[in-house]
Amino acid sequence: MLADIIEYDFLRNTFLTGLLIGIIAPLLGTFIVVRRLSLIADALSHVTLAGIAFGLLLEKKFAATIVTPLYGGMAFSVIGSIFIEKLRGVYKAYEELAIPIILSGGVGLSLIFISLADGFNTELFNFLFGSVSAVSQKDFLSILGISIFVIIVIFLFYKELFTLSFDEEHASVSGIHAKRIHFLFIILTALVIAASIRIVGVLLVSALMTLPVASAMRLARGFKQTIILSVIFGELAVVLGLFSGYYFSIPPGGTIVLVSIIILLLSISAKRFTFNSKRERESA
Template sequence: MDIFTEYFFQRALLGGLLIGLAAPMMGVFLVLRRLSMIGDTLAHVSIAGIALGFLLNVYPIGVGLLFAVLASFAIEWLRKAYKTYAELSIAIIMSGGVALATLLFTLGKGFNINVMSYFFGSIYTLDTGDLWVVLAVTVIVVGVILVNYKELFLMFFDEDAAGVSGLPLKFYNMMITILTALVITVAIKIVGALLVSSLLTIPVACSLLVARSFRNSLFWAVLFSEIAVVGGLVAAGVWSLAPGATIVLFLIGLLIISMFVKRGLRL
């Protein structure tokens, strides 16, 4: 197919494959922590940062990343303040992110069209700088998970035991939240803020249907994600569809197939 010879498609495919590796790896830990909705929260805060970047004429993804990291600190702080109602932290930060983004939209009417592209994704506009940022985040995420695999496994399956054993839970909780902020910020340009949480959660939902162990779930989550990225981008390129939406619909299709296959095996 001629689409594979186009540089914009090659960059899109490379960026999609990279985020398709990092996002589900983080998603496994978020699902286990019952924090699946944190993706939407940090995405809305990142949009506020991106809007400010356009307003100040500074690299938008960089400002969005800074906002997401600061929001991750705020979420952890609020989770401690409301231990019994930890989900309040997500609702509060999301509300603030939406309000700030709306305010910045009214201040910069001239860049609203550019910012709106981040709501729905613009993977075909990835440039070399964007790819380097995505690559750096992916390397950091994969490296941190591999180095701290045993500690993270213990913490997410028995946090009390991990605390008793001397594991610095505060540090690891903050680390996971910050890594999630990094992944979400760079993924926004690929699938958009409205769909970014799907890359974190749907591959994990698929993997939980077929995986038999924690390590196995990481493998299957990444595999489902990469299949959806490649399939979605190819379908979008051939039939001129929205790439971000096509990737997500591919993921939902894989989830439905996995559910039917598992049900069939039980019969």
């Protein structure tokens, strides 16, 4: 594949895009997991599908190229994230209700857009399960922009995001603008999901945001270590997943998730041999 990556533009785009989402998905995913919001990623990915279907519909019926599937997905994802926040406010005692509402809404809308466009087979399949050949130069540049934006924002607001994730009440009492920071966080999540879908697909995007984090949490000490390990595991999964997907002609979504699960299993069994856990047992 290495030679092919150098030779074919589309493969290079895919590979570089994969490297980018291997950073941003686990990076943001760490905050999502510790806040117990893993399912929000799933709900938003299905809303993103509706946006993608909308973009594909416009392309097919009106030959409109302003709303590309990527931008359509991004717009829907951001709107969906705002809806989730509103719903969580409405059902304070049942915050998780927002997730099935938004998820089913996303699937429903997708179905309508897809049938309005009389179905679009291959391309839709690529969006559902990811693809090694779907990334255009334009998409790559957009995802590069999103990635830089996400990394800078997380870097600048790291301590606020971290404080808020650990203890929302304490954060508010101490004078952090909890609502605004949370809003920023949910927008970032929407952007990362939209960016990741090209490679891993709608159905598996939340896996890339949660599985590397689940593995890292077993081994890391502290939050920063968890983030660093998550990103390393994410990159490993993306690279190995893309290569094996390419060689065996399998959608990379599937191979990336399988590699992630293998890493997870290894980290669960490795835990007992680490110096880390020995020290922790002694201190308990």
